[in-house]
Amino acid sequence: MPDEIDRILIVALMEDSRLSLKALAGLSGLSSPSVAERLRRLEERGILTGYTVNVDPKAFGYMLQAIVRVRPLPGQMRAIERHIQSIPEFTECDKVTGEDCFVARLSVRSMEQLDAILDKLSDRAETNTSIVKASPVKRRLPPLSIVRS
Structure with missing residues (x-):
């Protein structure tokens, strides 16, 4: 089950999938390597299934x-x-x-x-x-x- 930090990362990526690890670290209070590890685990668990752009x-x-x-x-x-x-x-x-x-x-x-x-x-x-x-x-x-x- 995702925790509050995972939720912060997911919501931020939903708003802008191009956010850097540094920006995500600032939002979550984690270090950039910790954010990268969290994202990797969310991907492995099938919670994050991709990153995208929106095109008109x-x-x-x-x-x-x-x-x-x-x-x-x-x-x-x-x-x-x-x-x-x-x-x-x-x-x-x-x-x-x-x-x-x-x-x-x-x-x-x-x-x-x-x-x-x-x-x-x-x-x-x-x-x-x-x-x-x-x-x-x-x-x-x-x-x-x-x-x-």
Whole structure:
């Protein structure tokens, strides 16, 4: 279970994954080598799974984002899952309960591209698509409070 210092390091890295060991040491009250060791242990335990940058898709011409709910036709679940995985414009996909089996996020350059991608799924699934107008809450972690036993 991560402790309070681990939480401080994780929250700081979520805000800026490029923080130096020296900066993390200053925030946590540890030495730089101690921070490096903590991060290594968090990685080994699978708590920290990667470091990333955020890129605005619009900078590369992806002007539209859509949320697509996908309901595979009978017997097509695995084929649809593989198909979604093979289309790079699908930037996220969750397998969910309920009538739809997948909820996916799609980045496209135009409505024509959206139609072309959805047409690739139409012989194996029903789709319901919503265009994203804004994202008032970006992907984030839930509160990282430490649970005491």
